[in-house]
Amino acid sequence: MLTHGEIWAAIDKLAERHGLSTSGLAKRAGLDPTTFNRSKRITSDGRPRWPSTESIAKILSATGESVDAFMSLLSGISTTRRTVPLIGLAQAGEGGIFDDAGFPVGTGWDAVEFPAIGDENAYALEITGDSMAPAYRDGCVVIVSPNSPVRRGDRVVVRLKNGEVMAKELKRLSAKTLELKSLNPEHADLSYGREDVAWIARILWASQ
Known part of the structure; x- marks a missing residue:
């Protein structure tokens, strides 16, 4: 099962792969620059907040990466x-x-x-x-x-x-x-x- 931490870590790795900060990655995808900030990953009452599938789709499109490539960045997730x-x-x-x-x-x-x-x-x-x-x-x-x-x-x-x-x-x-x-x-x-x-x-x- 995918975990909250694995998804956010994959976004961090995707940004690093393209020489961007997470804010730079969000801006390239046409998103609010704070979309992937660490402060946005936890709700005000301390619960994990998941990135939306729409935001992930946009960063993949903006970087030219495939779903398979993103999945390969997820620790512990097989790409088979x-x-x-x-x-x-x-x-x-x-x-x-x-x-x-x-x-x-x-x-x-x-x-x-x-x-x-x-x-x-x-x-x-x-x-x-x-x-x-x-x-x-x-x-x-x-x-x-x-x-x-x-x-x-x-x-x-x-x-x-x-x-x-x-x-x-x-x-x-x-x-x-x-x-x-x-x-x-x-x-x-x-x-x-x-x-x-x-x-x-x-x-x-x-x-x-």
Whole structure:
């Protein structure tokens, strides 16, 4: 499983590889110069803050680096590629695609190669439509880890017991309530009772 420290260390190494400070790397990518400052890596209440997939995609584009190259900077992460199941998000609500715990099962899956990660049950979902823009656009592929713990601020995939599947940001998770922030600013935030939720899984990566 990717850790908070490994991701930030990889960003530091990427900046060093190109002879830049982290502020210089952010500026080259068109981001706020403070985006990768060490003070931004911890929230005001002491919790780890994760860099967004959008900011990582922008620094890879700005430096001409590939996802594989970035993965090679992650300590302890193998760069060996493996095949993970792939399905369209619109199909994910169909029966027989996931088990009750949210692990991929059945025969409706395609496949895609991705650098190996620690979760053997990881899978890929292809986004369709623009309901999750600008974070996830049509054709974007997200890598989902059902075994990773979810925390406030994580991008997650949620499946409701009625079959609806969505990608959102986790605002709050309690014993009774799930609160989600919509990625598209034109859509309202959502709240559900835990009894309505089949499962929730963390998004580890997104192509852009």
